[in-house]
Amino acid sequence: MQDYYPDWSYNSGKRPSDDRTYKLDVPVSDPSYGSYTEGSDGRWDYEEVVEIVVNKVLANTQYPDKYTFIPFNEPDGGNWYNTGDDATKPLFKDTFLTDWDNMYRLIQKIWNQYKNKTDGKANVHGAVFADHAIIAGPGDSSWRQNRSDAFLKHTKENGTLPDIFVWHELGKDSLKNYQSHYDAYRALEKKYGVDPLRINITEYGELRDMSVPGQLIQWQSMFEDTKVQAETAYWNYAGNLSDNMARANSANAGWWQFKWYGDLRGQRTVKVTPPSENKADSLQGIAAIDTTNKKATVLYGGANDNNADAVKNDGANIPVNVHLTGLDKVGLDGKVDVEVRENAFTAPDGVAATPRVVNVLSGVDVENGTLDVTTTSIDRYASYQLVVTPHQDRQISKDDASTGRWMQVTEAEDTALAGGAQAYTKTPWGDGWSYFMTSGNGDVGNFKKGATATWTVNVPEDGTYRFQVISGNVGFPGTNGVAVDGKNAGTITFGAELAMKSAAKWLYRGSGEVELQLTKGEHKIQLQGSSMDNTLDKFLLYQVSSAKGEDAVTYPATQFRLDGGARLSYETGTSGFADLAGGTASMFANIWNAGYQNLTIVYHAAKGSKMDLQVNGQSVSTITAAYDGLQSSTVTVAMSEGVNKIALTGAEGIRVREVSTARNAKADAGSVRLEAESLQLGGGAKVVNASGTTNASESKWVTGLGNQFETTESGADGMGDRTRVVTLDKNNTPSVISDNKGTLTIPAGKVPAGTYNVVVSFSNDAFIGRHDYNPQIVDLGLQVRAGSADGEELARGAFRYTYSDSNFLNRSLELTTDGGALVLGNWDPAGTGAGAVSWGVAPAIDSITFYPVVSGEVVSAVDANTLTGIKVSVKNTVIRLGDQPELVVSAQYGDNSELKQLTQDQYSVDGFDSNKLGEQTITVSYSENGVTRTAQVTVTVIDPDAVDYSKLNAAIGEAKKLQKADYTNSTWKVLQDALSNAESALSSKDQQTVDKATEELKNAIASLKKVAIVSQHPDGQDNSADSTAKTGVNTIAVFAVGAILAMLGAVLVWARYRGKAAD
Secondary structure, eight states: OGGGSSSSSGGGGSOOOSOEEEOOSSOTTSTTTTOEEESOOSSOHHHHHHHHHHHHHHHHOSOGGGOEEOOOSSTTTTSSOOOTTOOSSHIIIIIIHHHHHHHHHHHHHHHHHHHHTOTTOOOTTOOOOOSSOEEEEEEESSOOHHHHHHHHHHHHHHTOOOSEEEEEEOSTTHHHHHHHHHHHHHHHHHHTTOOOOEEEEEEEOOGGGTTOHHHHHHHHHHHHHHTOEEEEOOOSOTTSTTTTSBTTTBOOHHHHHHHHHHHOOSSEEEOOOOSSSSOSSOOEEEEEEETTTTEEEEEEESOOSOOSOTTTOOOTTOEEEEEEOOGGGGTOOEEEEEEEEEEOOOOTBSOOOOOEEEEEEEEEEEBTTBEEEEEEOSOTTOEEEEEEEEOOSSOOOOSSGGGTOOEEEEEGGGSEEETTOEEEEOOTTOSTTSOOOOGGGEEEEEEOTTOEEEEEEEESSSEEEEEEEEEEOSSSOEEEEEEETTEEEEEEEEOOOOOSSTTTTTTSOEEEEEEEEEOSEEEEEEEEOOTTOEEEEEEEEEEOOOTTOEEEEEEEGGGSEEETTOEEEOOTTSTTEEEOTTSEEEEEEEESSSEEEEEEEEEEEOTTOEEEEEETTEEEEEEEOOSSEEEEEEEEEEEOSEEEEEEEEEOTTOEEEEEEEEEOGGGGGGSEEEEGGGSEEETTOEEEEOSSOOOSGGGEEEEOBEEEEOEEEOSOTTSSOOEEEOBSSTTOOBOEEEEEEEEEEEOTTSSOSEEEEEEEEEEOOOBBSSOOSSOOBOOEEEEEEESSTTSOEEEEEEEOOOSSTTOOEEEEEEEEEOSSOEEEEOOSOTTSTTHHHHTTBOOEEEEEEEEESEEEEEEEEEOTTSEEEEEEEESOSEEETTOOOOEEEEEEETTOOSOEEOOGGGSEEESOOTTSOEEEEEEEEEEETTEEEEEEEEEEEEOTTSOOOHHHHHHHHHHHTOOGGGBOHHHHHHHHHHHHHHHHHTTOOOHHHHHHHHHHHHHHHHHOOBBOOOOBOTTOOBOOOBOOOOOSHHHHHHHHHHHHHHHHHHHHHHHHHHHHHHO
């Protein structure tokens, strides 16, 4: 709560007196509440500050029980009660302990007012309050044995015992001494009969540890061993998770390390025995067992040799063996899979790709509950995640060219340097509190115009590669040229980095990237110095293009966060898949460039099953299984640059094997990109033309949206952007111009109706005050309204500090529009409510790109190995009574490959009875990996010892229906003879005789000849003749011609005889 004061040390390090009169006699919601005037009012100023802070929190929070109140921060070291560890001085034993008691009781008093709704106090949400506020202390800057002893004794006796005991562990020595501090505190509790309190180390680590996964794991494991909570120290500035994220939304290696730590699940961690205990900068680890999902995870990192020379101890290329025991006791016996992922250090503002798989063991046997996994580390500053599961039904492999994730890395100091570039050796022990780690304990400086650094690499195949350089500069954007094999290959752009203090200048590093087209084989990649005069730390080369797509990354189910009942399944065919089971499976994907990604889900489900797909909290598609079994569905989704959360929800039985992302740049053609300077400007908005280097497109941007800060160029020369906001008082209240609100209007029709991922390219150099230890930088606000400045708010966002107004980053908003005009600005009132942070000022805007959230339709495909059908045939459709059919059964798969013939024990047969005579339909079923397919075939069962007259009787019946007059005499006689023989055969007991008579009768019927048309001559002669009865066009034609000739003949005969009569 002392952070209410604007600078460090609080109130210039002096305990306040009664110099101010705070306004407390109005409702908390009143904008004037908490303001002050100079002059005494009879109350200690800080007591009034505590009252203000507690009231503002408790009046407005929905979750009062989640707040912990810490009245004092580092009271022992420069903040009002500086006695070091001397607990006998009056400043501690009289002043501090009395102030503690008073603030403790004041906090509890206000808490009770809200809990009981007395004295006019009420929570705006109607929140329910517990019996007691959570209060923590003393908050010393390090472990203080004597002060802690006196504090615990005093608070126990006076009823002001904190709920959580707090101190800080900040120095390098804490890595070796913390355990003894913890033990000493627990001993004090026993000494005074205090039940064990929760412990929170509210600040830990140094600048050198932030963003460095191999360092962070040492702190995390140390606190996990003693089961205390802890928070990183706040060394630099707001908006980047204490240096553990990059740019506006991207992960650095520190982010991935915290993400891995947050992924640990299960009821308990397990004992980890490192090579050295309680030793600074050493190999350490954390391990956890998730019995629900049958998953063991080990996180480890740090210096992994015993080299006493801290500089030479860079940890590179030294094998680390992880020895696991007791796996059989937690369900990990038999055959298991192991995957090891590597999280390489990329500096505080350098983008870190999704960690790659660098070691795998597939289907290995756990013997007597033990397993050994050896992985060669690249760096003492990297961290590693080792995951053990039962053997899975997916192919696991290292990330290399075959998966589209080949990567190569080198230290800048190991490249060929020329033109004045100089390699420097660095030590991880650094310069006091203000040191930043350097990869490989070395870097390159004096990289000015004419300097070069050349890296010889050997790439595995033709294609696109991303060349990334970890670099530091002096606080402004800049570029370096890049050549490949002596030919210009473009430029690499670096954004501005923190450079407002000497500790950060050139050492607070980020990354720049450029894509290169390379052929398979060896190449020399050369980075060329410029006037930017940047330092170089590390070079990385990532594969971009592959058969799997551009920037393709696969996130298997074993990397998901599973909630709400979702769990890993180990059933045959879907072992290692995530069964959604009515819950949610989520994963975090790193995206290099904002725009469209082909998001592909591989899963096993019944046809018609449905999943809901969310990206960054927004539902983007309902996916319906198009097939039974293993299949994939691909959705083209607009995603933000940096970290994106992907979540799937669905019913029991939908089992997800993996989710993958791959860039779909062609779909970007469906987006709408607008340059800010081309749009309609109003109020204080204006176009700025860059006077120096910028990464803004067209070197122009728009500033002055919303209110405007009054600024001055008063920052230290040579320490980055000198722009500072003019302040009005010692509380650093900024001077704000609020009567000329700037707006940027996108005319109606520019953006069609729809829902969009809106990418805003922005800059923010708002710096309030002169304090460069924790700079008073400001998140600026931007809102989008429909139609006009008075229209409905469609979206809003906060935009972080970017070091310089010429340095632009990307941040995404979600927005739905009806196609009308859109107005951008900041309408929050300065200094209050939502404008308490931004003061109603908006960031500068370079461009705005509208991506429809989804492009195209869901594309589904059955897996090549999914059973799609079976084919059944029988060798003999007539089967003797008591015999079994000889079936031939084959399986067909999604890739339409050659049929696989099945053995009799692989399929089942239903609907056949070998003792039942007559025709039967057999149903054959075959199941594989949860998919069942069926087919049918018809057979006839006969009794070989019984005479079958059925066909003979049928033939006799057919013959008796025929008429003699329709056929020639000769063929009719043959029929009658065959019929007589057939009727005689009805009394035969010999099947062959019956079958022969049947055959002869059928042949006689078939041989019958139709009688031709008859013409009668005058002499009475019958001209009938045998004519074969045939069918078909030719027969009809012949018959027709014959009929016509016969008619003509009859007419001629009639005419002849008529003539004779006349004669």
